[in-house]
Amino acid sequence: MAEWICRTLRDGGLEGEHAPALTINDSITCSLGSFVFDHILSQLSSFIDSEKSQSSGIVLVAFSRSPLYYEQLLKSKGYNVSSSTWFKVLDCYTDPLGWKSKLLNSGRIANDSLGSSVTVKLCKNVKDLDELLSLVLHRGKELSVDGKGRFMIAIDSVSEMLRHASVSSVASILSELRSHGQVSSLFWLVHSDLHETRATAALEYISSMKATLVVQPVDGLRGNSASLSLMENNLKRGKFSVHVKRRNGRVRTMVEELYVENSTVNFTPFSTEDEVISQSLVPKVQFNLQLSEKERNDRAKVVLPFEHQGNGKNIQIYDGRKSLNESKGDSEQTCFEKEDSGRGEIIYFRDSDDEMPDSDEDPDDDLDI
Amino acid sequence: MANAPPSNLLDESLGDTSGVGRMILVEDCVETSGAFVVHHLLKRALHPHSSDAVVFLSFSHPFSHYDRVLRKMGCNLSVQRDNKRLLFFDMLALDHLDRDRGKTSEDILIALYGEVQKAVEVSRSYETRHHITVVIDDVSLMEVDANGSSDLVLDFLRYCCSLTAQFGCSLIALNHGDVYSIVDQPNLLLQLEYLADIVIKIEPLATGLAKDVHGQLTVTNRNLRVDSGKSRSRVHNFQFRIKDNSVEYFYPGSKT
Numbered sequence: 001m002a003e004w005i006c007r008t009l010r011d012g013g014l015e016g017e018h019a020p021a022l023t024i025n026d027s028i029t030c031s032l033g034s035f036v037f038d039h040i041l042s043q044l045s046s047f048i049d050s051e052k053s054q055s056s057g058i059v060l061v062a063f064s065r066s067p068l069y070y071e072q073l074l075k076s077k078g079y080n081v082s083s084s085t086w087f088k089v090l091d092c093y094t095d096p097l098g099w100k101s102k103l104l105n106s107g108r109i110a111n112d113s114l115g116s117s118v119t120v121k122l123c124k125n126v127k128d129l130d131e132l133l134s135l136v137l138h139r140g141k142e143l144s145v146d147g148k149g150r151f152m153i154a155i156d157s158v159s160e161m162l163r164h165a166s167v168s169s170v171a172s173i174l175s176e177l178r179s180h181g182q183v184s185s186l187f188w189l190v191h192s193d194l195h196e197t198r199a200t201a202a203l204e205y206i207s208s209m210k211a212t213l214v215v216q217p218v219d220g221l222r223g224n225s226a227s228l229s230l231m232e233n234n235l236k237r238g239k240f241s242v243h244v245k246r247r248n249g250r251v252r253t254m255v256e257e258l259y260v261e262n263s264t265v266n267f268t269p270f271s272t273e274d275e276v277i278s279q280s281l282v283p284k285v286q287f288n289l290q291l292s293e294k295e296r297n298d299r300a301k302v303v304l305p306f307e308h309q310g311n312g313k314n315i316q317i318y319d320g321r322k323s324l325n326e327s328k329g330d331s332e333q334t335c336f337e338k339e340d341s342g343r344g345e346i347i348y349f350r351d352s353d354d355e356m357p358d359s360d361e362d363p364d365d366d367l368d369i
Numbered sequence: 370m371a372n373a374p375p376s377n378l379l380d381e382s383l384g385d386t387s388g389v390g391r392m393i394l395v396e397d398c399v400e401t402s403g404a405f406v407v408h409h410l411l412k413r414a415l416h417p418h419s420s421d422a423v424v425f426l427s428f429s430h431p432f433s434h435y436d437r438v439l440r441k442m443g444c445n446l447s448v449q450r451d452n453k454r455l456l457f458f459d460m461l462a463l464d465h466l467d468r469d470r471g472k473t474s475e476d477i478l479i480a481l482y483g484e485v486q487k488a489v490e491v492s493r494s495y496e497t498r499h500h501i502t503v504v505i506d507d508v509s510l511m512e513v514d515a516n517g518s519s520d521l522v523l524d525f526l527r528y529c530c531s532l533t534a535q536f537g538c539s540l541i542a543l544n545h546g547d548v549y550s551i552v553d554q555p556n557l558l559l560q561l562e563y564l565a566d567i568v569i570k571i572e573p574l575a576t577g578l579a580k581d582v583h584g585q586l587t588v589t590n591r592n593l594r595v596d597s598g599k600s601r602s603r604v605h606n607f608q609f610r611i612k613d614n615s616v617e618y619f620y621p622g623s624k625t
Contacts, residue, residue: 028562031591064563066534094531097524103483110490159563163520191563194556228587232604235591 001242001254002036002267005209006043012054012150012184017247019178021207022187023158025200030215030238032260034064034156037189039265041070041154042077048086048152049079055150055184057086057143059136062093063160064189067120076263088139091120092132092160098124127164129173140182153177155188158203159195167199175206210243213258236260240267298344305348378618379409382588382605383567390500390533392540394565396558398547400573401584404438405609405616407506407543411435412444414502415454421500422453422492424485428460428510441614453495456488460514474515478525485529489536501536503529507543508561519557530564546570566591574608581624582608 005022013019022040026033041060047053060070067089074081081087095101101124103109123135141147155161161170177183192200192212204210216239240258245251255270291299383393393410397403414421427435435457436446449455458481472480485503492501505511508522515521532538542561549558562568570587588605608624610617 028559031563066531068534094535096527099479099482099524099528100486102479103486106483108480108483109486163523194559194563228604228606231589235589235604 001256002039002240002265003043004254005211005242006040006047008209009040009044009152009185009187010047010053010055012152018175018208019180019183020185020209021174021178022185022209022211023203023207024187024189024211024213025192026189026213027191027193030213030234031191032213032235032238032258032265033189033191035260035263035265036211036213036240036258037154037156037187038073038263040187042074042079044152044154045074045077045079045081045087049084053152053184055152057088057140057149058152058154059088059090059139059143061090061132061136061153061155063096063126063155064093064157066093067091086143088143089120090123090132090135090139092123092126095122095124096126096160096164126161129161129165129169133173133176136177137180137182148182150182150184152184153186155186158188158190162190162195162199167202171202171206174203178206208245212241212243213238214241215239216257239270302344302346305346377616378605378607378620379406379586379588380413382590382603382607384590384603390537390539391566392530392533392542392564393567393569394561395541395543395569395571396546397543397571398545398573401571403543403569403571404506405611406569406571406586407504407541408435408438408442409616410502410541411504412439412442414504415444415446415449419500421502422456422495423449424456424458424488424492424501424503426458426460426481426485426503426505426511428514429506431459431461432457443614453492456492458484460511474518474521478515478521482525482528486532489532489538493536500539502539502541503532505529505540505542507545508557509545509548512557523557523560526561526564581610583610584608585621586618 008020009022024033024036024040026036041058044053044058048055048057060067062070070089071081074087079087100109121135121139123132126132136153140151140153143149143151158170158174174186174188177186188203190200190203215234216237236259238258240256242254242256243251244254257268257270259266259268395403395406395410397406411423411425413419414423425435432446432450439446446455446457450457460481489501489503505526508526511525512519512522515525526540526542529540533540542565544558544561546558549556568587568589568591570589571584572587573584574582585606585608588603590603590605607618607620609619610624
């Protein structure tokens with residue numbers, strides 16, 4: 001399913017439609033969103049690198065991590081981005097508010113080396129979203145020779161944008177990017193617990209896909225050590241649920257399991273571990289609360305003491321007085337029991353003729369106590 | 370830092386701090402102060418075997434306080450300050466950064482950031498100094514200093530974090546968990562937790578006060594860097610007892 005998302009982003013939108021957009025939501029209890037972001041970024045890089053994609057490059061708007069980080073990330077995946085022409089970074093991390101350039105101008109600090117060889121453009125005032133928008137589009141146009149090719153946009157923290165600007169202005173710049181003719185697709189990460197619901201809802205409206213990372217529910221764990229292992233589990237695992245909005249308004253929901261190992265993300269089909277949990281939920285006692293397979297079979301074989309067994313035979317009402325006449329039949333029955341010893345039986349003698357055959361009625365009902 | 374062998378559970382849980390810079394958030398509450406963790410990390414950074422330098426921004430205590438505490442732990446801060454291994458900014462001193470000349474909080478913080486970056490640059494100019502640690506004690510008082518603007522404080526911390534990427538510094542920040550409990554969003558503490566690579570949480574025991582256990586520490590190592598080789602997110606939990614000149618760390622239940 002994560003593959004499916006990447007393919008959708010790779011294929012881009014149709015002519016005259018808004019570009020597909022993906023929101024990745026996470027929260028502090030399951031903060032694996034950055035891993036998912038990195039995963040999608042490197043997947044899309046591989047598509048572009050092998051020229052399988054509609055777009056000719058990626059513009060990365062880096063708010064929460066340095067351009068150097070992304071360079072190393074893509075290098076570790078085997079793409080040399082420093083010489084590539086398909087990867088551009090707009091750096092909103094190093095100097096988002098222009099403090100450094102202010103200090104540099106007044107001569108109070110000197111060194112301004114970034115240590116990154118990717119072609120980086122600094123954004124020095126992230127509060128001015130119009131400027132940010134034009135910078136992003138400008139970077140995108142640099143990606144193709146004639147300036148008309150399509151490109152993808154990745155924003156690594158919309159939370160940071162929302163800290164500096166209002167919800168409406170952030171939403172407007174995002175939808176403007178989405179409707180821009182040259183943008184083939186875009187995706188962004190947002191920490192949903194940092195914002196009000198209206199902000200996350202607004203972002204959801206302007207995206208065609210929403211991936212939410214939630215803690216995998218694990219029941220039956222109690223105590224301090226259990227909560228500790230649960231915390232550790234949440235640092236590595238999560239439930240990756242995706243809502244996809246189709247053009248006609250239909251919403252499709254998919255769920256996968258996510259596991260991070262050695263900084264790489266693995267997706268596996270979601271398996272409900274209900275059975276394991278229900279087993280572990282049964283309290284540990286000295287006697288058996290559940291039947292084994294053999295016990296269950298034996299129980300099914302027991303013939304209940306209904307005089308009418310429903311097998312077409314006449315009702316044989318046992319009456320103590322008839323014992324002599326029935327002795328032959330009794331011996332037959334004992335023979336039958338011997339040949340099928342696995343069969344259980346409950347023997348019941350009816351008190352008197354007053355009692356109706358197979359009745360549930362309380363024999364002492366008429367007693368006035 | 371790299372050369373000092375791990376000596377206790379806290380050091381073990383922090384792992385190898387050499388190399389790339391990280392941000393460590395120390396989160397305490399009013400019942401159990403996290404000052405001892407800051408002292409420990411400070412002492413560790415100034416260990417004679419290491420070649421690290423420390424830039425210390427103090428909003429809560431004057432230099433003499435830390436000097437006395439660290440001296441008991443066997444580390445002479447005055448000497449380290451004279452060696453220029455410790456750069457101490459006493460933010461309580463009123464004349465610092467010309468704050469009386471009608472400047473806004475933003476100007477003051479920008480100027481402070483300039484001082485920090487300059488200090489980092491100066492420290493790097495020494496051949497022997499490889500690693501610089503910036504310590505902030507504490508963030509909530511910094512917020513008070515910035516007239517309650519948590520956004521501004523966050524901007525400042527973000528800039529400090531950008532130093533970790535640019536110069537490979539480490540950042541250690543102390544913050545109080547309980548002063549934000551009723552504040553609505555956006556929550557500074559949550560933002561800091563997103564920023565941090567390692568969160569050290571200091572809490573009292575859930576069962577109440579005990580004579581020989583003073584509280585518990587939970588160290589969450591999120592380890593988000595790609596180049597860390599084996600990325601092992603780990604959570605450690607242990608208890609501590611503060612003694613006169615040292616702190617004892619032990620696993621729950623192992624204390625007789």
